[in-house]
Amino acid sequence: MYRETGIDLAELIKTLSKWWRWIFGVTAACAAAAVVVSLLLPVYYKAETRVLPPQEKGSLASQLMGQYGGLIALAGGTAGIKSPGELYVEMLKSRTVLDRMIDRFELMKTYKVKYREDARKDLRNLLTVREQRKSGVIVLTVEDRDPKHAADMANTFVEELKSLASGLAVSEAGLRRMFFEEQIRSTKESLARTEEEMKGFQLRTGAFQIDAQAKAVIEGIAQLRARIAAKEVEAKVLRSFATAQNPDLQRVEAEIQALRAESERIESGKGRGFDPLMSSQRVPEMGTEYLRKLRQLKYNETLYELLVKQYELARLDEARSAVVIQVIDRAVPPDRKSRPKRTLIVLMTTATGFILSLVVILLRERPWTRSEKPSREGSRQA
Secondary structure: OOEEOOOOHHHHHHHHHHOHHHHHHHHHHHHHHHHHHHHHOOOEEEEEEEEEOOOOOOOHHHHHHHOOOOOHHHHOOOOOOOOHHHHHHHHHOOHHHHHHHHHHHOHHHHOOOOOHHHHHHHHHHHEEEEEOOOOOOEEEEEEEOOHHHHHHHHHHHHHHHHHHHHHHOOOHHHHHHHHHHHHHHHHHHHHHHHHHHHHHHHHHHOOOOOOHHHHHHHHHHHHHHHHHHHHHHHHHHHHOOOOOOOHHHHHHHHHHHHHHHHHHHHHOOOOOOOOHHHHHHOOOHHHHHHHHHHHHHHHHHHHHHHHHHHHHHHHHHHHHOOOOOEEEEOOOOOOOOOEOOHHHHHHHHHHHHHHHHHHHHHHHHOOOOOEEOOOHHHHHHO
């Protein structure tokens, strides 16, 4: 009967000496295979660019993160975003940006794929985008077999980010500007039409001189109506993005009601002795028509001036809230390859082959213990 007593170092060394040629052969074969494989692997170069996203409070990221998720969804998979920089990171990885890159660089031919989804997958594997937590700088790297192509793609990614961000930057000021543009266009057409009507009337009937007081009353009514129309436009803009409980909207609606009440009081003849309708009846029929056309002309002129002022204010607000993405470092063609790391591959494969050969020998020979027969005295005592 035998029993194990411990590690036999002499037997272990003897076994390793016996199999050293086999161990050396396996290790050398692994090293040779690693060299061949590393030489056959395609060489990739990595180009890097750094950009600084907008930092002001009115930036696109702040607006999109604070509003509905419809626009954010265009960036694709933005759930769990905690900072504005992360939004821009997700926008760079979005399907919209990837498809634009695929079309601009014809990546389906480059990657030799049939489906666009496969091209997106390959491009995502070669793209790395991360945000530096302390500085907020976004670092974008692109790998490609051609160093110049890698740099061009990295810089184009930034261009596509700017384009996408500009398209999504529909802020409150932008909505106001577009609305006022439409209103100004309509009012300008109406003003031109009333001017032509006034000119035609004067050519047909001749110029009329009306009472200065009546003229002042008519101009006052025109100004009131123009102010009411301008306030209604402002209220309509506010209703496009604000609720009924918005204090600005409530204030504008209160002003509209007050202006309407004042206009109704003057035009109904219930004011302080002024009765425009009665005064109009006392003038000749042609004079009455002239006053009506003059009132309409003054109304359109005043409304046009008010809308232009509101439009300029909206343009200034939109310019202040424009998305500005600054490029800190443009990508340049790299001098050194990023992969494969041939030295590391050879060393790791050689070490792995050496360890595996040792494990195989030790499991086969089991030289780590020595056994001996029990003594007779021990047997008798047992």
